[in-house]
Amino acid sequence: MATIYEVAKLAGVSPATVSRVFNGLGVSEEKTQAVRDAARHLRFSPNRTARSLRRQESEVIALVIPDIENPYFTELARGVEDVAQKAGYSVVLCNSDAQIEKEARYLQIAVAEHMAGVILAAAADHTNLDDLIATGRPVVAVDRGTGYDIDGVVMANRAAGTAATENLVDAGYRRVAFIAGPELIETAQERAQGWRRVMAERLPEAPVDELLRYSSFQVDGGREAMEQLLAMPEPPDAVVAGNNLIGVGAIQVLTEHGLTPPRLGVAVIGSLPFTTLSPSAVTLVRLPARHMGVTAAKLLLERIGGDDQPARTVVLRNEVQPATAVRAV
Amino acid sequence: MATIYEVAKLAGVSPATVSRVFNGLGVSEEKTQAVRDAARHLRFSPNRTARSLRRQESEVIALVIPDIENPYFTELARGVEDVAQKAGYSVVLCNSDAQIEKEARYLQIAVAEHMAGVILAAAADHTNLDDLIATGRPVVAVDRGTGYDIDGVVMANRAAGTAATENLVDAGYRRVAFIAGPELIETAQERAQGWRRVMAERLPEAPVDELLRYSSFQVDGGREAMEQLLAMPEPPDAVVAGNNLIGVGAIQVLTEHGLTPPRLGVAVIGSLPFTTLSPSAVTLVRLPARHMGVTAAKLLLERIGGDDQPARTVVLRNEVQPATAVRAV
DNA sequence: GTGAAAGCGCTAACAC
DNA sequence: GTGTTAGCGCTTTCAC
Secondary structure, three states, rough: OHHHHHHHHOOOOHHHHHHHHOOOOOOOOOHHHHHHHHHHHHHHOHHHHHHHHHHHOOOEEEEEEEEOOOOOHHHHHHHHHHHHHHHOOOEEEEEEEOOOHHHHHHHHHHOOOOOEEEEEEOOOOOOOOOHHHHHHEEEEEEOOOOOOOOOOEEOOHHHHHHHHHHHHHHOOOOOOOOOOOOOHHHHHHHHHHHHHHHHHHOOOOOOOOHHHOOOOHHHHHHHHHHHHHHHOOOOOOOOOOOHHHHHHHHHHHHHHHHOOOOOOOEEEEEOOOOOOOOOOOOEEEOHHHHHHHHHHHHHHHHHHOOOOOOEEEEEEEEEEOOOOOOOOO | OOOOHEEEEEEOOOHHHHHHHHHHOOOOOOHHHHHHHHHHHOOOOOOHHHHHHHHOOEEEEEEEEEEOOOHHHHHHHHHHHHHHHOOOOOEEEEOOOOHHHHHHHHHHHHOOOOOOOEOOOOOOOOOHHHHHEEEEEEEEEEEOOOOHHHEEEEOOOHHHHHHHHHHHHOOOOOOOEEOOOOOOOOHHHHHHHHHHHHHHHHOOOOOOOHEEEEOOOHHHHHHHHHHHHHOOOOOEEEEEEOOOOOOHHHHHHHHHOOOOOOOOOOEEOOOOOOOOOOOOOOOEOOOOOOHHHHHHHHHHHHHHOOOOOOOEHHHHHHEEEOOOOOOOO
């Protein structure tokens, strides 16, 4: 690969001038042209590694997510990528697999590679960001908080839990269970709180402690919890799934038991992009994952650009898509 | 961040020795210990940018895929990441969105960042890899060929098309349609060829030209093609979906028309990880996407390690999971 | 507006 | 086994 020196020589200017041309700084018309011609001739493109070393910052953003196979996070990634790309940044997608050790490794790499910033969907409750923040690298939290005073974009989780539950209660269901996700994860807790509030208000006689189940945020977690719920002496007549994959698992089990929604009412917090279900059978509380990515990327780019205002948290509204089918009574 | 010089000073050795310790080269026991202690003290971690500049190679692999939201590709990514991570490499996931321009940009970045190698699921028929290959960077093609003489990992696409179709014919279906995907994409063509062969042998009277539809490799593509097929004067009694998303779209439309499989037979080339369908209703020709990623990453690491043998192409076998439910006659 | 030159942090010759 | 040193390709003062 050609270097700036070769381009300079061919164009009859100094290396500094070549650099200026490629960074849009003040260079005379004619020299600019000469440099561009020479560069094209030599198929020169600036060595980003050298640039990063010198500038102490690379044009790369790290996006750390706990599950690359969950469409929710790939949709988020999609949003981040779209914005980042337009601003000239590339995105390194780091899959922490919900393990804090893997996450820590990636965060360390982000520092060691002088990445411009990090968008983090934390693997667990308390991720240690001391090192990262100490370097001054901007970090934006998405989906989940971090306990640090940094920018964040989150869903209206409590409202989502409330909306999902209310929808089922309005439809006439009386024993509404909730499969929450991991007990230690903030989003799961908050969504469960929304459910709990509606239950307390509208169905005070229901045994909430039995109707609340924790699980993983995976299809299998949803399956297991749903099986347990169906095995209860008095099973629920409806269920709220705490995220998309739990929803998939729960619906799978219901289908296997011949209880396809809306025979048993189902509301899912999240979207089911690849489901083959009739869209009217299930209530969806859609979470704008792509928008979350877009917003987070914008916040991060502002910080990278030197924005210095106090930390902001953006809460994204969700959109309820009610099931229109009613159960046969 | 501390540098190698500060560590050297604190440990009472030269910078070169510090470097050697961190690269596992021959250093005496005691100095090694001194360096490690000093490094820990200063929370030193080597600056990867500087290392990359000096070595002319970074510990980053680019994975370029056409659709980050397709579970097939995230599963592939998962496989790549698992292998890469263990070998100390990070993976930059680049979403080309099936656009050759975006793809070209990412490939250029891969060069400019001195990435160690590229795993490419080509966006379209003929991607230009001249520059990339000229730099000597190893490239492994996945899922689709590139027209270059490089390592590759592909699915047994023709066999997948054959298996899917035979399964439906064996089940008694007589008008088996095929929704192929984009006409210009190799995998779509090959799978269609498999279908065509079975049709010619087993159902020679069927109007194959009407029963073959091209579409995008997206849910919407599957939907549109399925609608068209159902609108035919003599609609098919079964359909093979050329990839997972087409399958989702087709099944959605069928469900909406009250033709849930197996009333109309469905075979999908690919897996449906997030579907809520009963597993017995649809024949799946599973494509080992994760395994493809693992294999590609291993091949790439071998090349990065200096392996110089002629280009290899690995063809991955698929696994048929037949529908067990039969249609009511 | 332009050039000369230092230096980002590391590695790899080379000398001892 | 270990230290000295040059240099990877770029950006950025500092002069002019």
